[in-house]
Amino acid sequence: MRTWRGATIHELTLHVLRGVLLLAAAGCTQLQVGHKSPLNPPIMNTDSAAVDIFFVRVPYGNPIVEKLWKSVDEQAIPAETRKELYRNGFRVGRIAGPLPPELADLLRLTDAPVTQDTLETIEDPGNADESAPVRRHLQTKPHQRAELLASSVYDELPLLRRDSNGQIVGQTVYRAQGVFAMTLAPKPDATVCIQLVPEVHYGEPRVQPVATEGLVRWEMRRDRIVLNDLTIKMDLAPGDMLLLTCVPDQPGSLGGRFFTAASSGKREQKLIAIRLSQVQNNPSFQGNTVATAPLR
Known part of the structure; x- marks a missing residue:
């Protein structure tokens, strides 16, 4: 051989x-790659926090929403801010502890895989069953801006608001859309301060100067009205949720414009739930220890 x-x-x-x-x-x-359940947090970068964002639609005035709010802590928002938000048609609160059964039913929790988004713009894309909730997963660095597109684009939007004296002020803008600018800020106790600033983006995109960190760059963007006096700030621990919707008896309010839609000739009320699912367990999101929370 x-x-x-x-x-x-x-x-x-x-x-x-x-x-x-x-x-x-x-x-x-x-x-x-093992089976991924939406209840299990995905692997995250060492310099980021992870949130799950749920978009839900219900028939306008659905009593289940009012019942749900009995389990929501609206006192987590300072009284003066809460008053301004309510005056302009926004309702905001925090859910800590077990998930209320009404919200669990609305979210229709299943074992479908989590959709992970790498873009900085998050929206409800809509689908054949518009009553079905939509879930998005976002990993974001500290103080990095992400945009939540709350409403569809209105051809014409009378932007009416109530000022601190209760007087109605406003203007009409075209090709307008309700947006929340979201940032996360770390805290020493491993919680996160989430900040949402309501904005109205309008007109057609055009090249505009944007100042960041002492520099000016040019980017394609629409004009915007930033409503700083309606800024929402809330501390969340892993597993906590921030819930947003409109006040149902103010259909023409700013909150109503953000959180209502028409489907098959019927009005719908929208809800956005933002859940802190993971955060690095130190002040700067750095290190090897990660605090996670299963969906309860």
């Missing part, structure tokens, strides 16, 4: 086949 350096051709062939099989096995081990 032919040999090469003392080994037979048959032995050499077996060694080669064994090596190929080992490499294939190693490759399979690296590519294996």
Whole structure:
């Protein structure tokens, strides 16, 4: 039998086949991906926090929404801010502890995989069943801006607001859309301060100067009205939720414009729930320890 350096051709062939099989096995081990449940947090970068954002639609005036708010802590918002938000048609609160059964029903929790978004703009894309909730997962760095598109685009929007004296002021803008600018800020106790600033973006996109960190860059964007006096700030621990919707008896209010829609000729009320799912367990989101929370 032919040999090469003392080994037979048959032995050499077996060694080669064994090596190929080992490499294939190693490759399979690296590519294996286990089943992902939406209740399990995904792997996150060491300098980011993770939030799950739920968009829900219900028939306008649905009593289940009012029942849900009995389990929501609206006192988590300072009284003066809460008054301004309510005056302009926004209702905001925090859910800590077990998930209220009404909200669990609205979210229709299943074992479908989580959709992960890498863009900084998050919206409800709509689908065939518009009553079905939509879930988005976002990992964001500290103080990095992300935009939540709350409403569809209005061809014409009478922007009416109540000022601190209760007087109605406003203007009409075109091609307008309700948006929340969201940022997360770390805190020493491993909680996160979430900030939402309501904005109205309008007109067609055009190149505009944007100042950031002492520099000016040019980017394509629409004009915007920033409603700083309606800024929402709330501290969340992993597992806590921030819930937003409109005040149902103020259909023409700013909150009503953000959180109502028409479907098949019927009015719908929208809710946005933002859940803190993961955060690095130190003040700057840095390090190896991660605080996570299963959905309860």
